[in-house]
Amino acid sequence: MDLRIPHSEPSPDERAAVDALLGAPASGWDGGDRDVALDGRVARRGLRAIEARRDLLLPAIEAVQARVGWVSKAALDYIARRLTVPPAEVWGVASFYHLIDLEPAPPVVAHVCDDIACRNAGAEDVCAALGAEGAVADGATWKRSPCLGLCELAPAALLVRAGATPTTEVVAPATAAAIATARAAVDGPADASAGARRGDARLDEVRRSVPQAGDASLQLLARVGVVDPGSLDDYRRHGGYRGLTRAIELGGAGVIAELTAGRLVGRGGAAFPTGRKWQAVAGQTERTRYVVCNADESEPGTFKDRILMEWDPFAVIEGMTIAGLTAGAEHGYVYVRGEYPVAAARLQAAIDAARAAGLLGADVAGTGARFDVEIRRGAGAYICGEETSLFNSLEGFRGEPRSKPPYPVAVGLFGKPTVVNNVETLANVPVLLTAGGAAFAAQGSGTSTGPKLYCVSGHVARPGLYEAPFGVTVRDLLALAGGTSRGRPVRAVLLGGAAGSFVGADALDVPLTLEGLRAIGATLGSGVVMVFDDGADLPGVLRRIAQFFRDESCGQCVPCRVGTVRQDEALHRLAARPPAAAVADDRALLAELGQAMRDASICGLGQTASAAIESALALGLGDPVADAPTTGGAR
Amino acid sequence: MSADHDDGADRVWFEPPPRSVRLPMAPPTPAPATITLEIDGREVQVADGSSLLDACASIGVETPTLCFLKTLTPVNACRVCVVELEGSRTLVPSCARKAEAGMKVHTDSPRVRLSRKLVLELLGSSVDLSQAPDVARWMARYDAHPERFGADAATVAQPVKDDNDLYVRDYARCILCYKCVEACGTDAQNTFAIAVAGRGFDARVATEADVPLPASACVYCGNCIGVCPTNALVFKSEHVMRGKGTWAPERQTTTDTICSYCGVGCTLTLHAQDGRIVKVTSPLDASVTEGNLCIKGRFGFDFVDDEPAGDG
Amino acid sequence: MFGAGGGTSSYREIEETDLVLLWGSNARETHPIFFHHVLKGLHRGGRLVTVDPRRTSSAQWADLWLGLDVGSDIAVANAVGREIIAAGLANQEFIAEATTGFEAYRAAVEPCTLAWAEAQSGVPAEAIRELAHAYATAPRAMLCWTLGITEHHNAVDNVLSLINLALLCGHVGRFGSGINPLRGQNNVQGGGDMGALPDRLPGFQHVENAPLRARFDAAWGVAVPPERGWHLTGMFEAMDRGELRGLYVLGENPAQSEADQHRTIRLLEGLEHLVVQDLFLTRTAELADVVLPAAAGWCESDGTVTNSERRVQRVRRAVPPPGAARDDLEIVFEIARRLGADWGAPDPEAVWDELRRVSPAHAGMSYARLEELGGIQWPCWDDQHPGELFLHSRLWERPVVGPRAGFHPCTHEPPIEALDAEYPLRLTTGRRLSEYNTGVQSGAYANPLRRRETLDISPEDAARLGVGEGEVVRVSSRRGAVDVPIHLDDALRPGLTFMTFHFPDDVATNLITIDATDPKAGTAEFKAAAIRVDRLSP
Incomplete structure (x- = not known):
């Protein structure tokens, strides 16, 4: 065999998890039982098929993780065989993500956020109370996690139980006791009613996260807490799909004109004009195009996309559908970060309902145009919020960024022209089209x-x-x-x-x-x-930020891979209250590191890895002496 | 073919073929347009599609590179070749960035010098670069001082992987340039025995689950060694000789010849020391090999040196 | 091909063609760097179809693999030809303008339906049809083969049956379309080009062609014998008849590389005089009366070799030969001198320049130009000529320049040795990536891939025989028996087994292979023996 895949046997659970995703093997050559009469005579899928279904690599790995709680080498080998992906590359992908465990792990894991917002809210005390990280007791363990996107409920934890029907439970505010209680509950059946709570109960729940919920003046959050996120009818009763209707009236050029008039810019951070992006894709000669919704919201402190997806999922789908019709794409992907199980579930339900109602599929809303949406889950990698890393991740490669140019509008997902927009941006599209570009721009x-x-x-x-x-x-x-x-x-x-x-x-x-x-x-x-x-432990916050970038650097380029480590080391040296000369040296070092990371890193991660730290030091905020912690547990 | 055909009736097997009327050629491809850009204030003309690195080379501007090799797809990971492009927020990798008409490029600006210096320092402080010949020169050129990150700076130091008779993998010397992964992958060998695994500073070139090479898909073509810029991947023979202190590049000659195994005709560069072959490489510009060999061509030379065990 | 004994195409074209049809070749392992060019083509969007009894590592890359029965190549090829004609995919213009014998070919393949071929080869008719359509509809297509085609009793017909397909589709003589035997051994091409064939003079010029021969008579000042000699198997037959009594062997190890080893050794032992010139004291050399120790041509002497894309390349001396070993040229010159012909001091370049004077196709290849251009592909007619990227472009001139290319109807004949109840398994042989031929060169280096000789069998046969991985079994054919460990390989289907001949001292595979040979080319049927497997312990 040229592609040398060890003949190790996956466990029945592992095999079932993979087969549930990929279907049964088509032949003995891709992991099935050998049918000598045929397999001895003909084979049709050569090793070049490496490219063919590679995009199912991460979903397959995630399926085993969700079912078993960790992913064995035998399971990876089975996936390699099923997808014709070399085992070394499968390993390279699997070892890239936080949420994939490659060592035996118990079925229940509590991911305890110790990132800046939760740290501010006492996460270190929670961790201290939980004992040794990684210790297994009662079929469960716990791990520190970067930001879970639950900052408004800090300190937060996410419990995950692997199994045939995996369940998850948010614990916020998290305490050791609350986590223990949830650990018992998570063994029970999944709480199917969570999204369907009615009326006031729902509004009360939402107001923990969205204090304005129910306020009639809201636009983006108008339906949050007000409608049943699982009900297409409810969505429509509250203005849903009026944007799509308007988009169909306007046609592609009209939509772009409205977006341009409304001066909508991307809400993911880069603030690129959305109309220009869509127009660039619509104008490509290549006919196969994609729409990607970047729902890998991982920026510490950010939770807006999670709330939109959880409480108004149809708005995201509607925005994507308009993007698809406008850009001439027939297929869309939502890449939802792995830490957002509820968002993913509600989006999936919304996609299914929209498809059943003819709002997705072969003939979107009677236009004759085809557009459908598929969800892909991240597995714990901040870098995958970078659009080209996201493409690589979605295609089944390591989530490493690509060099730009070429830009996604020309060469994006699967090498095709791609509209990639943040959740909030897409949710703005129906709002803008319903109100009209001029009214939108007036705000x-x-x-x-x-x-x-x-x-x-x-x-x-x-x-x-x-x-x-x-x-x-x-x-x-x-x-x-x-x-x-x-x-x-x-x-x-x-x-x-x-x-x-x-x-x-x-x-x-x-x-x-x-x-x-x-x-x-x-x-x-x-x-x-x-x-x-003024009681915050700002030096500790800075070190947590430095650690975050050190942990989340993909490792591809030198300035970021090593620079984030050196930045972290310098901050630790500063925290040790060294002599003034040494402080000055390390400050100079940090400034040079920052400049080189900003100038020479491949992607936005490295380019911004020093920004917060440099800004704080410039303001005198992270001074180890002046800003020594007065409260809270520093780590 | 050597098989004759003797039905006698067919003259074509008997007469030499007539000379071609027209020279057999590949279908013509339109010559790329020439574009003009500016590098360090000098006007430069290059063919459309050239990289900025090509453009710099065309006017004799030497650009340091570590992860670039002309036979491999640029991964622009090392960032030591960055240049300043007017209008670009960040510096750009000259190896991967295509030259465009009207670009204004600076290769020795303070920003460029700082980034190149930092890249060299970051590598020098984390990786053993003592067998990377060009790096010391570049360190001097950019006034790089890796030691300023302190004695406690994290490094990739780790034990040498010595798990087979042909290769040694000393990842304490690995700068993660991806060249070996590319050479093992679609750019040359297509064996995919290695990939980058892990993430960030802990990312490493590895077999699946880091199994030893003999348990991996490796076919010992040595094409990874051929592209390694830092001697992290090295022939066992060289490793052993270096260990004994007998490796003497100054006493080595190189001679190009053709492999004696199959009929493909691979160009071998034989590195000989004291009348013995000590290493085999292949020139990147050899049309047959583009620098790549198989296990036999790369390693199968011992028979001229020793009595084979038995004659089998 | 068509008067020029070489592959028609360049490696570069393999990268740029639309379809590579690899027939009877495991190039991934036997021609690894050639396969790099195939892979480049695949990554550019080209397709690969392989025809091979085993699903080899080459076949693993294929978009379509046909696992035919050993020795049923002509059945499949003829059915492909019939299907191409029947589906209206033949290149009518090319056939009409550039070929002869089409009607006879059409008539000959008419009975070769897909269903018939399925019965002969075991390959589903649908897959044969797919192959036919893929090859015929590809804008450019390359047909390449190796010993899977030529190590049969009907090697020449096997080759012709493939060439017929290229003619049918016009897949020859154009950039990206050609027919190419991949040379198994270094400089097999060059040896033939230099006249090391029974019927050829240097430059592949036929010895029985009087005007050509006259040129050599004039150049050398002697009368060149006007008739062809024997090929290797012909020599052994002549030994058997007592007609050949002395043999001078250069760089070959027939005592181990020929089929039916018992017979080969008996014949060599029966010679009156045997001279062996080699790097090693091979099994053949052990039988010799005189052994002339030779330098390794590729690294201890200067000269040229020619590869599978007709590229003449320089070899150079990098290290001195050991001990008393001498350059082949030196030895031959010395023998000539002792025979009374003083050729002067041996000088590789002077010998090469002499070749250039007598071989028009090499005329333009001075050492200086070979150096400068990194080798030159013949023909190279003069010192301005760049060499030819591919051959037979003349077939696309209208009218055709020179003779047309002829179809050669071929008839399927199964392997000489049919399977029966006593010998129910088919044994085929081949090479592995890290080994080479009888191992005299490749046996010396430390090789992590080395596993000694095994009988590779399908998991199903292993289960049926009750044998497991590594178990030593007795493999018997009508000619002999060897004991060899079992290796399970799912590239094999039930009934098909595989061995190499890399480890003749451990396991003399050629004790059991069959010595049936092709009457035209003299190639032996290494690829198809009938064997049985018995457990050594109950």
């Missing part, structure tokens, strides 16, 4: 138009997702969130997440617009507004 200010979602967390009284126009100030948001939580003054605000930047208390009145923040060297990024009062 906000300058190039920052339309409604915006802000993920407010940290030391505020009512952390949560807030909708407000572009141009509000941090002080406005602080007011919405009930002020600081501990009655202490604001020391710093982290805007845009770990890849964003810190601003001081003097920036509370800067308008949160793209241009307003650019003027002070900051960025709104994914809409994170994380507040730190």
Whole structure:
């Protein structure tokens, strides 16, 4: 055999998990029983089939993880055989993701977030109470996790139980006791009613995360908590699919004109004009095109996309459908981060309902156009939020970024022209089309138009997702969130997440617009507004951010792979209160590292890995002496 | 074919073939347009489709590269070849970036020098580069001081993997340039015995589950060794000689010849020391091999040196 | 092909063609770097179809693999030809303008229906049909083969049956379309080109063609014998008849490489005088009266070799030969001198320049140009000529320049040795990646891939025989028996077994192979013996 795949036998569970995804093997040459009469005479799928179904590699690995709780080498070999992917590459992919365990693990794992928002809320105390990380007791273990996107409920944990019907449970606020209680509950049957709670109960639940829920003036969050996220009828009764109807009336060129008039820009962080992106794809000579919804929301401090997907999933599907019709794509993917099981489940239900109603499929809403959507799950890799890494991940390769140019509008998923948009951006599309471009552009200010979602967390009284126009100030948001939580003054605000930047208390009145923040060297990024009062352990936060980038660097390029390590090391040296000369050296080193990472890294991860740290140090926020922790557990 | 045909009636087997009327040629491809760009203030003309690295080379601007090799797809991972392109927010990798008309490029600006210096320092502080010949020169050129990251800086130091008779893998020297993975993969050998595994600073070139090479798909073509820029992958023979202190490149000659095994006609470069073949490589520009060999061509030379065991 | 004894095409074309049809060749293992070019083509979107009894590592790359019964190649080829004609896919213009004998071919293949071929070969008719359509409809297609075609009792017909397909589709003489035997051994091509064939003079010029021969008579000042000699198997037959009594063997090991080893050794032992010139004291050399130790041509001497794309390439001395070993050229010159012909000092370049004077196809290949151009593909008519990328473009001139190419109807004949109750398994032989022929060269190096000789059998046969991996069994044919360990290989189907001949000192595979040979080419039927397998212990 040229493709040398060991003949190790997967366990029945592992085989069942893979076969449930891939179907039964077609021949003895791809892992089935050998039918000598045929397999001895003809084979039709050569090794070049490596490319053919490779995109099912990560789903297959995830299926085993979900079923068994870890993925054995025998299971990987079986997947290799089924998909004709070399075992070394299967290993390379499987070992890339946090959420894939390649060593035996118990069926239940509590992923305990120790990232900045949860750290602010005492995550270190939770971890300390849980004992040794990785220790197994009662068929369960626990691990630290980077941001779970539950910052408004911090400190948070996510319990995952592997099995034929895997279940998950969010524990927030997390304590060792709450995790233990949930651990018992997670052994029971899945709570099918979670998404279908009615009326006030639902609204109450949602208001924990979206304090404005139910407010009639909301646009993006109008249906959140108000409608049953599983009901297409409910969605339609509340304005759903009016955007698609309008898009069909307008036609492709008309939609692009409206988007351009509305000056909608991407909400994922890069703020690229959406109309231009769609137009670029629509204008390609290549006819096979894709729409990708980037739902790999992993930026620490960000949870807006999760809430949209969980509580208004049809809006995302509607936005994608409009994108598909406009760009001439017949297939769309939603790449949902692995830490969002509920979002993925509700999106899947929405896709199924939309398809059943003729709003997806071979003839979308009677237009004769074909468009359908498939969900793919991430498996724990921040880098996969970078669009080209996301493509690689989705195609079954390691989630490493690609060199740009070429850009996705020309060479994207599977090498084809691709519209890739963030969840929030897509949710804006029906809003914009329903209101009209001009009305949309009338909101906000300058190039920052339309409604915006802000993920407010940290030391505020009512952390949560807030909708407000572009141009509000941090002080406005602080007011919405009930002020600081501990009655202490604001020391710093982290805007845009770990890849964003810190601003001081003097920036509370800067308008949160793209241009307003650019003027002070900051960025709104994914809409994170994380507040730190003067009791926050800012040096510890900086080290956590440095560790985050060190952990999440894919390792492809030198500046990021080694630079994030050196940055982390320098911050640890600074924390040891060295002599002034050494501090100065390390500050200079950090500045040079930052410059090289920003200039020479392949992708946005490395390019922004020093941004928050450099901004804090520039403001004197992370000084190990001046900002020594006064409360909270530093790690 | 050597088989004769003797039915007598057929002259074509008997007469030499007539000379072609027209020279057999590949279908013509249109010559690429020439584009003009500016590098370090000098106007440069290159064929459309050239990389910035090609453009720099065409005017004698030496650009350091580690992960680039002309026979492999650029992965632009090492970033030591970055240049400053006016209008670009970040520096761009010259190996992968195509030259475009009107570009203005700077190859020795402070930003370029800083990034190249840092890349060399980051590698030098984490990887053993002592057998990477060009790196020391570049370190001097960019005033790189890897030691400034301190004695406690994390490194990729690890035990040598010595698990077979032909290769040694010393990943303490590995800069993760991906060249070996590409050579083992679709760019040459298509055996896929190795891939990058793990992530971030812990990413490593590995077989599946890091099994020893003999348990992997490896077919010992040595094409990975042929492309390794740092001697992380090295022939066992060289490794042993280096260990004994008998490896003496200054006493070595190189001679191009043709492999004596099958009839494909692979060009071998024989590295001989003291009248013995000590290493076999193949030139990247040999049309038959493009630098690649199989196990027999690469390693099967011992028979001229020793009495074979028995005669079998 | 058609008067020029070489593959028609270049490796580069393999990368740029639309379809490669690899027939009876496991190039992935036997021609690894050639297969690199195939793989480049695959990655560019080309297709690969393989025809081979085993699903070899080459076949694993194929978009379509046909696992035919050993020795049923002509049945499949004829059915492919019939299907191409029946489906209207034949290249009528090319057939009309550039070929002869089409009607006879059509008539000959008419009975060869897909169903008939399925019965003869075991390959489902549908798969044969797929092959026919894929080959005929590809804009460009390459047909390549190796010993799977030629190590049969009907080797020449096997080859002709494939060439017929190329003629049918016009897949020859164009860029990306050609027919190519892959040379199993270094410089087999060059040896033939230099006249090391029973009927050829240097430059592949026929010895029985008087005007050609006259050129050599004039150049050498002697009368060249006007008749062809014997090929290898013919020599052994002549030994058997007592007509051949002395033999000078250069760089061959027939005592181990020929089929039916008992007979070969008996004949060699019966010679009056045997001279062996070799790098090693081979099994053949052990039988010799005189052994002349030779230098290794590829690294201890200077000269040229010619590869499977007709590229003449320089070999160079990198290390001195050991001990008393001498360059082949030196030895031959010395023998000539002692026979009374003083050729002067042996100089490889001078010998080569002499060849250029007598072989028009090599005329333009000075050492300087070979160096400069990295080898040159013959023909190279003069010192301005770049060599030819592919042969037979003349067949696409209208009218055709030179003779047309002829169809040669071929009839399927199964292997000489049919399977029966006593010897129910088919044994076929071949090579492995890391080994080479009888192992005199490849046996010396440390080789992590080396596993000694095995009888490879299907898991189903192993189960039926009650044998497991590694168990030593007795393999018997009508000619002899060897004891060899079992290796299970799912590239094999029940009834089909495989051995190499790399380890003749451990397991003399050629004790059991059959010595039936092709009457035209003299090639032996290494590929098809009938065997039985018995457990050594109950």
